[in-house]
Amino acid sequence: MKSEEKLARIKNSIVEGDSQKTIDYVNEALNLGLDYKEILNEAIIKGSIEVGELYEQEKYFLPDMLMTGDAINTAMDLLKNSFIEVSEITSKGDILIGTVEGDVHDIGLKLVGMMLEGAGLDVVVLGADTSKEEFLEAIKEHNANILGMSALLTTTMPEMKEVIDFLKENGLREKVKVMVGGATLNQRFADEYGADGFAPDAAQASVLAKRLLAEQSK
Helix, strand or coil, X not given: CCHHHHHHHHXXXXXXXXXXXXXXXXXXXXXXXXXXXXXXXXXXXXXHHHHHXXXXXXXXXXXXXXXXXXXXXXXXXXXXXXXXXXXXXXXXXXXXXEEEXXXXXCHHHHHHHHHHHHCCCEEEEEEEEECHHHHHHHHHHHCCCEEEXXXXXXXCCCHHXXXXXXXXXXXXXXXXXXXXXXXXXXXXXXXXXXXXXXXXXXXXXXXXXXXXXXXXXX
């Protein structure tokens, strides 16, 4: 079986929410020498994007999301050691990440959290449906260097700007770097909302976080 077919099987098992198949297929791929980045980008992330699209099309509902979320968590647990082993820990910093208010998706958020931890960064995961008030209080509590926000739905994307404006109103915007991401987001929206950076996937979120931390330390 070609590597593309192995990756497709992993992706499909995630979309179907079949955790046992996901475990079997990921282990098989790792044992056969597939690179963890391929598994992450070509199977797990693509599967999570497809799940989000099905939810937005009202073809998937909360029970489906919970099942696919479990499948993704099992896959990420299997890959977590690979993140840590290959990471070069060059910087430390407190990073808060959360999905904006009105958005219950935390699949991509968990992927980003694991990648950031694997890069040696200190991460606080606020979870899904996080209000601007909760973001604000968490920044104060943890004295965060970076705030990362995600949104999977086009209807919740504008909430990112609401949070950034709220930080400005409360005098915290200059103290924290803001990075944003999500399947429906792009650089144009990130610039429009006033974010410091945009990452299209979990791997690039890790690179972006390190860059923003380096800028802060200057």
